């Protein structure tokens with residue numbers, strides 16, 4: 170567990186109760202379905218319990234690390250994940266995040282990306298972090314750019330969300346010391 174200094178605690182997802190995760194997921198259902206391709210199960214208590222078990226396995230395997238930022242009352246207000254990208258000859262991960270919509274515009278997106286960078290480079294020793302952002306997601310673009318991510322190009326029809334293919338921008342940040 171880590172205190173970010175702004176009264177938020179960062180914990181691994183499996184340290185949070187499924188009911189609390191479900192609350193965050195249902196409240197932010199719209200953002201989940203606009204930006205990611207989660208199955209219907211994700212929005213149920215059963216799905217959250219499965220997600221917790223899977224996140225223990227995935228982090229033990231060094232494949233996928235999901236974190237939550239908790240407020241003082243223990244509620245989840247941000248979820249972010251670092252997913253190892255496959256390949257023997259590189260050491261990269263992909264960063265995704267979602268901030269509770271009731272807390273948008275308060276700088277949390279930027280702060281949490283900063284925190285994710287620290288975890289990825291210092292704790293997990295990744296060399297490169299990528300972010301794939303839907304091309305019309307101005308808030309995410311600002312958050313990544315203001316944390317030093319550089320635009321590397323457009324990925325045509327890269328993600329399938331809501332029955333449609335969408336283009337994304339590929340952003341990346343490299344740890345020149347690691």
Ligand SMILES: CC(C)(COP(=O)(O)OP(=O)(O)OC[C@H]1O[C@@H](n2cnc3c(N)ncnc32)[C@H](O)[C@@H]1OP(=O)(O)O)[C@@H](O)C(=O)NCCC(=O)NCCS
Pocket residue numbers: 200204264265266267268269272273274275276277278279280301302303306307308309311312315
């Ligand atoms: C993208 C997201 C994480 C941003 O979180 P946030 O806490 O609202 O972001 P911040 O408050 O740190 O704002 C970051 C910047 O974006 C700007 N911004 C916020 N909403 C914006 C919008 N709709 N259009 C343009 N700029 C916007 C802010 O003004 C701020 O700019 P500044 O640095 O010039 O002040 C949040 O909107 C979210 O969770 N969206 C749904 C999931 C998602 O899109 N994830 C990203 C893909 S992985």
